[in-house]
Amino acid sequence: MLIELKDVNKTYNNGQPLHVLKGINLSIDKGEFVSIMGASGSGKSTLLNILGILDNYDTGEYYIDGRLIKGLTxxxxxxxxNRLIGFIFQSFNLISFKTAVENVELPLFYQGVSRARRHQMAMEYLDRLGLADWAGHYPNEMSGGQKQRVAIARALITGPKILLADEPTGALDSKTSEEVMQLLSKLNREDGVTIIVVTHESGVANCTDKIVHIKDGIIGRIEDNRAHNASAFGTATIMK
Amino acid sequence: MKFDIDSFREIADALVRNKSRSLLTGFGVFWGIFMLLFMVGGGAGLKQVIGSNFEGFATNTAIMISSQTTKPWKGFKEGRYWSLTYTDVDRLKLMMPELETVTPVISSWGTSIIRGKDSYSGSYKGVYADYVKIEEPQLKYGRYINETDVLQERKVCVIGKRVYNNLFPEGGDPCGSFIRVGPAYYQVIGVDFSDGNISISGRTSESVTVPLPVAQKILNRGATVDLLCVTGRSGVRMTDQEPRIRQVIARQHLFDPSDKQALFIINTEQLFTLIDNLFTGVNFLIWLVGLGTILAGVIGVSNIMMVTVKERTTEIGIRRAIGATPRDILSQIILESISLTLVAGSFGIVFAVQLLRLLETIVNSMPDSAGASFQIGFWTAVLAALLLTALGVVAGLAPASRAMAIKPVDAMRDE
Structure with a gap:
């Protein structure tokens, strides 16, 4: 198993204690394309933060590739x-004063990769996502879809084991949303990237192979969706 | 630590993005370092200008002048006049081995000095050959009064710079020519170009110096002298010798040794100490004001960096999410702070150096200038740059620690 969560609990202590995750058990294998679905407040963002090592959990165990992720400095x-996880955010979160290629280079900068090497790699990834011509442009000169593709290039450049996408289509129109989801499934199919998408849109979830429903901090149903017919109204297109 | 050309470009970008803000913030630091260096240079120059007034003057000298007594003593009433005499010279020499030189001066003011149709009104001084120990002559031509001149009572004279310029407007070596001072003619044997502003019986540059016995006879002065100049042997402090000098003189002339006004002693050591103290004080103020101004500027930098960090919360969060360690963030903020401080400060250093150069040119182009140096030293500038770097680090500390505390999650939420 690439990802293994065993009885993970998380409580926020802001004034009134809020028990957000109430014993999450989840296994995700290498090469899976999974979506985590739930209403707002269900704890899906918290789960994503823990999966992305952006936040700590209180009790339980979380393994990535057999490595226990707990009590890290x-x-x-x-x-x-930097090395295991690539992030894709709803609001793209590109750095506005850096060009597309500079944004893509950034994770390599923090790895200490040489300037020429990381520029070359960033150009390769942009090229793969069809953005080579836009390398020198700033985020505000690009469309939402282009920005998200830059963000995907940035997430992929370190060769991560997991790609975490937090509402990747949240800020995009339906046509672009579909393109982005197709791109993600293509990456999953062709390059074997493990992708976890957090969303509350059933259409987005329908693009994935496995849908994990989370409700009130507990994993509900895990749906096998290899047939991509989970959503009654999302069979053909991503609904907005 | 990850560090390459892009780190610098990023810093430059960050500073240039908010041009006017960086400019205004940098100005505080610029002005601070400029003030400090300009005042340090200016203060040192001023000290030299004032110091040049004492040029050629022995630092361990005392000058004695007799005056009315102010206390009754041994049956005499106060308010009695008395005079120093030649015997006092011998007495001091005999009784005070601590003194190296004891030499009398007699003089008269406002004497007309004439050569052909040129004339000048200066002072007329009679000295012994050992007067050079008190006031070092800077002879442009010829020689000073010597023992033989004194013994043979030769009518020779050494003239000051201004006297020379007025009487010999054509320039050249005046030695051998004759000038008239008061009733008598003297042969010029030397020209003293020393330019100090301390005047013992008139400035050297405006006086004619002759052998003492000659002046004594010309001025009909008998046994009295106007001044006694003494210097201490090396290692002897004149201030310590003063009471004993007073005792020796007072016993002979029958006045109260504690009567400080009867015998007026000017002690150059005290004078120099006074000026040294003055400049110590001035320097203290310079550093206080200068460092204070820099500090104000640096606090401005720190403040603006705080604002920057706040503004860039999301950006810092993104960086953290994609793998920047807290240390990366720390070094980024600190380096930005250093850069802002150092760039602004370097302009300040350059500006101060240029302005000091201008000041030096102006002061030294004035007549009577002794060529004071206002410029700060190279190492002072280097030290200033190092100080700026250190201050940049200090200014960056608080904002950087705030930036380090930013969690990627918080930053995402900020959106």
Whole structure:
């Protein structure tokens, strides 16, 4: 198993204690394309933060590729995030004063990869995502779809074991959403990238092979969706 | 630590993105370092200008002048006049081995000095050959009064710079020519170009110096002298010798040894100490004000970096999410802070150096200038640059620690 969560609990202590995750058990294998679905407040974002080592959990165990992720120093956590995980965010989260290629280079900069090498790699990835011509443009000169593809290139450049996408289509129109989802499934199919998408859109979830439903901090149903017919209204297109 | 050309480009970008903000913040640091260096240079120059007034003057010298007594003593009433005499010279020499030189001066002011149709009004001084121990002449031509001149009572004279310029407007070596001072003619044997502003019976540059016995006879002065100049042997402090000098003189002339006004003693050591103290004070103020101004500027930098960090919370969060360690963030913020401080400060250093150069040119182009140096030293500038770097680090500490505390999750939420 690539990802293994055993009885993971998380409580926020902001004034009133809020028990967000109530014993999550989840296994995700290498090469899977999984979506985590749930209403807002269901704890799906918290789960994503824990999966992405952006946040700590209180009790339980979390393994990536057999490595226990617990009680890490900031430096270790940063290193794991850098090498094991690629992030795709709803609001793209590109750095606005850096060009597309500079944004893609950034994770390699923190790995200490030489300037020429990381520029070359960033160009390769942009080229693969069809953005080679846009390498010198700033995020505000690009469309939403282009920005998300830059973000995907940035997530992929370190060769991560897991690609975490938090509402990757949340800020996109339906046509672009579909393109992005197709791109993700293509990456999953052709390159064998393990992808976890967090979403509340059934259409988005329908693009994935496995749908994990989370409700009130507990994993509900795990749906096998290899046939891609989970959603009654999302069979043909991504519904908005 | 990850560090290459892009780190610098990033810093430059960050500073240039908020041009006016960086400029205004940098100005505080610029002005601070400029003020400090300019005042340090200016202060040192001023000290030299003032110091040049004492040029050629022995630092261990005391000058004695007799005056009315102010206390009754041994049956005499106060308010009695008395005079220093030649015997006092011998007495001091005999009784005080600590003194190296004891030499009298007699003088008269406002004497007309004439050569052909040129004339000048200066002072007329009679000295012994050992007067050079008190006031070092800077002879442009010829020689000073010597023992033989004194013994043979030769009518020879050494003239000051201004006297020379007025009487010999054509320039050249005046030695051998004759000038008239008061009633008598003297042969010029030397020209003293020393330019100090301390005047013992008139400035050297405006006086004619002759052998003492000659002046004594010309001025009909008998046994009295106007001044006694003494220097201490090396290692002897004049201030310590003063009471004993007073005792020796007072016993002979029958006045109260504690009567400080009867015998007026000017002690150059005290004078120099006074000026040294003055400049210590001035320097203290310079550093206080200068460092204070820099500090104000640096606090400005720190403040603006705080704002920057706050503004860039999301960006820092993104960086953290994609693998920047807290240390990477720390070094980024600190380096930005150093860069801002150092760049602004370097302009300040350059500006201060240029302005000091201008000041030096102006002061030294004035007549009577002794060529003071206002410029700060190279190492002072290097030290200033190092100081700026250190201050940049200090200014960056608080904002950097705030930046380090940013969790990627918080930053995402900020959106």
């Amino acid at each position: 900031e430096k270790q956590a940063a290193d794991y995030r």
